[in-house]
Amino acid sequence: MTNLKNWQMPVFITFLLLGLLITVQFRSQQNYLRDLPQQKTEDLILMLKKTNTKKAELEKELGDLERQHRLISTNVSEEETLIKQLRQDITRQKMALGIIPVKGPGITVTIDTPIAYFDMIDIINELWNSQAEAIAINNHRVSSWSKIYWSEQTRALTIDGEAVAFPCTIKATGDPEKLDSGLHLSGGVLDNLDIYGINPKIKKEKELELHAANQPNIEHLKATPTP
Amino acid sequence: MWVPILGLVIGLVIGSVLNVPIPGAYAKYLSIAVLAALDSAFGGVKSIFDEKFNAAILLTGFFTNALLAALLAYLGDQLGVDLYLAAVFAFGVRLFQNLAIIRRELLSRWIDNRKIAKAKRDNHD
Numbered sequence: 001m002t003n004l005k006n007w008q009m010p011v012f013i014t015f016l017l018l019g020l021l022i023t024v025q026f027r028s029q030q031n032y033l034r035d036l037p038q039q040k041t042e043d044l045i046l047m048l049k050k051t052n053t054k055k056a057e058l059e060k061e062l063g064d065l066e067r068q069h070r071l072i073s074t075n076v077s078e079e080e081t082l083i084k085q086l087r088q089d090i091t092r093q094k095m096a097l098g099i100i101p102v103k104g105p106g107i108t109v110t111i112d113t114p115i116a117y118f119d120m121i122d123i124i125n126e127l128w129n130s131q132a133e134a135i136a137i138n139n140h141r142v143s144s145w146s147k148i149y150w151s152e153q154t155r156a157l158t159i160d161g162e163a164v165a166f167p168c169t170i171k172a173t174g175d176p177e178k179l180d181s182g183l184h185l186s187g188g189v190l191d192n193l194d195i196y197g198i199n200p201k202i203k204k205e206k207e208l209e210l211h212a213a214n215q216p217n218i219e220h221l222k223a224t225p226t227p
Numbered sequence: 228m229w230v231p232i233l234g235l236v237i238g239l240v241i242g243s244v245l246n247v248p249i250p251g252a253y254a255k256y257l258s259i260a261v262l263a264a265l266d267s268a269f270g271g272v273k274s275i276f277d278e279k280f281n282a283a284i285l286l287t288g289f290f291t292n293a294l295l296a297a298l299l300a301y302l303g304d305q306l307g308v309d310l311y312l313a314a315v316f317a318f319g320v321r322l323f324q325n326l327a328i329i330r331r332e333l334l335s336r337w338i339d340n341r342k343i344a345k346a347k348r349d350n351h352d
Contacts (some may be wrong), residue, residue, distance in 0.1 A: 010282040012234040019238020025261045028249035
């Protein structure tokens with residue numbers, strides 16, 4: 001060995017390259033063995049079993065979640081239906097109270113000459129009696145808290161502090177036939193007015209629009225529990 | 228003495244750091260090339276002990292043997308003959324022979340060194 005001094009560099013290079021080759025080959029062989037086709041059948045079966053179990057678990061979870069989703073959706077739609085019903089109820093109550101504008105079939109009663117306040121009350125009462133659903137005098141909505149009286153100060157027929165101008169038009173929604181026949185009852189309010197030569201014109205309408213009344217005063221009211 | 232081991236360690240480290248990807252289909256040819264390289268490397272070491280070392284023979288043998296082995300294996304695959312087995316056999320047999328010679332040389336040197344040391348100690352006494 002002593003008489004060969006130049007051996008070290010070539011041997012170093014050779015072994016360096018050898019080490020490089022070995023690591024590269026080692027790595028690629030490890031990757032190759034990790035490939036699915038190189039696995040043992042038993043291992044593959046085990047992997048398949050595990051994957052199948054996992055799949056079954058996930059499918060079960062999916063089913064549970066879908067059921068939950070359906071349940072929640074049903075609840076939501078039930079709530080939505082409830083809210084819709086409540087809104088409809090509120091609208092119906094408001095229409096009945098007269099605090100929102102309404103429209104519908106009915107009749108108009110046009111009176112050219114001034115009449116007494118009790119005659120006006122008689123007409124309104126007769127209309128309510130004939131199952132009128134909403135009434136307005138000269139576009140002033142008649143509500144359950146409306147006052148119809150003779151004002152001494154303005155010397156005018158007054159409703160809720162507003163003088164009624166003549167010719168006056170009374171609008172009433174409901175069944176036009178019923179309302180008409182209610183007013184035309186013999187010995188009724190029209191017959192009574194006829195004595196004084198007052199003949200209101202009655203016209204059936206397919207659609208009437210009525211304004212809203214003012215908000216009612218409910219400062220001291222409290223609801224009693226319904227049985 | 229430590230030069231081959233140092234080279235091998237540095238080569239292993241470089242190979243681990245570089246991480247060269249080899250497609251699975253070529254892993255077989257690379258394995259034959261590695262075997263040929265192993266044979267050449269140990270042949271080189273043996274020639275040092277035999278005092279017949281030649282750098283040109285070592286380096287050309289290292290590359291040509293590795294390339295030829297891989298090419299032969301590839302050709303064998305194309306022809307349907309397991310030529311790589313011939314390479315495995317030839318290189319494998321020679322690798323073991325070389326390793327045996329290296330082992331024997333190292334052993335005899337170690338024994339000689341001990342004898343010399345003992346003789347020196349005896350002389351001192």
